[in-house]
Amino acid sequence: MPVRVLVVDDSAFFRRRLTEIFAADVHIEVVGTAVDGRQAIEQVKVLKPDVVTMDIEMPVMDGISATRKIMASHPTPILMFSALTTQGAKATLDALEAGAVDFLPKRMEDISADKEVAKRQLCARVRLVGVKGLNAITKGVAVTPHPASSARPLATKPVRKPGRRGQYKVVAIGTSTGGPVALQKVLTQLPANFPLPVLLIQHMPSTFTPAFAERLNKLCGINVKEASDGDVLKPGLALLAPGGKQMVVEQTRGATVVRILESESGQTYKPSVDMTFSSLAEVFNAEVLSVVLTGMGADGREGARLLHQRGATVWAQDEATSVIYGMPAAIADAGLADRILALGDVASNIVEMV
């Protein structure tokens, strides 16, 4: 069954381009188009697509408002097409908050330098989102936090180390698709006087991370900033790895600092959760509380493995509340998850353990 897509964009040019690209993929079927937000809402009602690709800037009603309305009346996975600019960042974060599942760069080159690869990735993303559908979180259904809320058995292997209170010197959270909203949910629940430094690794374009950090900072009790090279790890401060780069930690004479490295070719994820987790394992050994939240792929698994070997703690988000149960699944399936938690429980669990 091909994934049924509704393409929304006020530019006829773009509508046609997207339709062409999707038409080339047998697993995708474009069931309709819309030229503005209002039409999009109507089309969603009528056509009930599996996925909606949504432009942000449109006349009559913009993409963000439309997303909000669609999620309120006919929740459907929505992929925003974003300009990878600061302005686009803000709009995208708004869109994600409004309920969009994920975003894609509007410029093909930002997806991949190779046009063909870009097209394939675009199709892949659409299919994935269309197939996965929405889960409880993204449907906006409230998920009351309680211990055993995951759909899977708690762990395939017995929990090794439940973790010791006060064991940790640093908290690290890695995430991808669905991360912005998930991180916001978790971090806003941390008290302003949270006693540990926090490292955040979110797969995100470089133009977006500053805006994202700023937004989190405004909303959270703790301080949040985009990490710069040399930033000292401090309690109550969350450092967000800059998009396009890698964030690792280093022990200097005085304190533990963050080092920002240029990405190397061949590194798929920038920033990579594996990179940060591995360096944390080196520097902190068992004193790390790491969490892998929603996201596609398996970035974080190898880093988690190293952490696990050093005796640190690894948690994974559960399937029910993950927008995309990729990265957390990789952790759980590798038997590395000490706990599997619903998104709503993550913050309280963290607070308990520090």
Place this chain on the structure above:
Amino acid sequence: MAIDLNDDILQDFLVEAGEILELLSEQLVELEQSPDDQELLNAVFRGFHTVKGGAGFLALDPLVTVCHRAEDIFNLLRQNERKVDAYLMDVILQVVDVVNDMMASIRSGVDPDEADPSLLAALALLQDPNAVPEGSEAEPPAAPVVDETPEPAPTTDGADELFENMLDAGAPSEDVSSDDITDDEFESLLDDLHGKSGGPTPAQAVSADDDDDLFDMGGPAAPASSDEITEEEFEALLDQLHGEDDGAAKPDAIKIAASGDAPASDDITDDEFEALLDKLHGKDKGPTETSTTEGVAIVPPSTAPVEPDVPQNKDPEPVTKPPVAPKVEPKAPGPAAAKPADTSKPKPAPSKDTPVAETTVRVDTKRLDDIMNLVGELVLVRNRMATLKSTMADEEVAKAIANLDLVTSDLQASVMKTRMQPIKKVFGRFPRVVRDLARSLNKQVNLELHGEDTDLDKNLVEALADPLVHLVRNAVDHGVEMPDDREATGKTRAGTVVLSAQQEGDHILLTIKDDGKGMNADVLRGIAVEKGIMDEESAARLDDKACYNLIFAPGFSTKTEISDISGRGVGMDVVKTRIAQLNGAVEIDSEEGRGSMIQIKLPLTLAIMPTLMVVLGEQIFALPLANVNEIFDLESANISTVDGKKVVIVRDRAVPLIHLGNWLVGDDSYVGSLTKGYVVVATVGNQHIGCVVDDLVGQEEVVIKPLGALLHGTKGVSGATITGNGGIALILDMPGLMEAYSHLI
């Protein structure tokens, strides 16, 4: 990146972007009138955003860059972090021009050039809400012209205030390489004195209050006929700088640059002059884009088929000929050199209507031309059948032919309709033209457009663009007076130019009317004599209307033309020729003090023309019926001789008589008869000519066929056609004929 014109995606983009750009131009001018209109701000933002997106998709980087910056600025605007002011509008309009240039480049298969760095720099400045003061006096990068309006307008004219403003006006530009004033810069300063168009100036006040204008000379500012500055004008300049105070000795810089003698009194202090130089240096000298866009409006609700290859009108500034200047492209009537993308897609306007499933088809204009040709052939065959019909006895065949006749006529009409476009396509560019021009001249002009939905053949629409622009510019430039002058004569400060179109039977009537100062017949008479166009006697014999129409005579309007048009080589005579080429006619009437009116009459289509078929010798020729006034028998004609030339007296007027046969019949033994034949009185321009022909065949609607490479350019012949009985008739071009042969009279 190489441009592949066969790429459908590229063509698709060009069409969509073209439509957006046309609309943008109009929207921007509208926005200037209502700068707080949120809808407009959003719409313009989206316009740039969408073009940028498509350009990005196609990796047309220069286009992306400049659109991106414009988009960013409009983002600031729509979020009210910045306000629309005249300067910003100038810069953005330049962007639109630059984008249009890039599109033209792409359409002709050439990679677009990057936008001028100075423009990008100006855009960058505008993007920073803190950099440039609101309503800044900073120059748009391209116009090397001195500020005409100090901001905020000082109501006192203390010299100090003036200078504060001038000093402030120097935009924080990096390029202050030297403090010397170059010749060019001073020229531009002088140009301003002359009230010449200096391109988009930052003058905030389109309402030109005299107090505010730094260089508005009330008195001696009549458009000088030369670029020299007179002593008076220089005095005036200094007066303004001083605000009537005396200053110290005038620096040498002025002396060097000024071609006139330095005035002995009213010196300028060194400081003041330094400040003046600083100000001038604040301007970059980049390309000035006082060009009209090639964009044409799609005004919702529309059925506007969009032609991305409408010819561009560019006015390179006389002061600086920028290296990256858009090339002047006076497009000949006919398909543009650039590959025509698409046409005739009545697309519902994006912003207003709820777009339905698209019920239109994009068709290459070439295909339409081909169809038109074929229909033309069919018409000729039909004509042939019609002639044969009379020789047929068979009633059935006759009926069938009659049927064929009807169907062919209908087909002809339908195909012609496919090529019809509303004239609003051309009209759409005028708000911008008028706005820019009025601004640069410090005049206030309201433009009214009527009859925008009048349909015209597509080729006509393209061919009319240039002449119309010229005529409208003339109306604004020469017709409408300065606001103060108007007020002084009891008129409203703002002049009105009305541009209207209406269909009259098989003709289109275009009118350009202004309520300006009109023309004085005697002055024109004098100029005509002075320029050697005619002698005093002939001039005296002309009636007023004929005098007004003198402005169309070649050689009539040269130096008195405003300088930024002169570079284009488009004088009124060229306008007239162009219109004649379209088988049309143009006339002007005027009333001194009240205004002028130009009327253009055009046939609805270029492809098919009603003619009068005549016989000369053994050959048949076709005379455009539009030129024909009356016909009478030669025998009964009243012929006499005046000044040694034959004339025929028609209702008490002497009409020169010529034997067309003498000119056109190849056979040397042919002699035009003086007794047998007909006189066809034809109108050629303003003259009546009595053409003697040997015989008349009758009226016939013919399909104009081009002459082909060999005969192309033959004087006096504009094409050929196939007659009803299968022969070939040459179609005469009366104006060309007169020009070529009148020396034989």
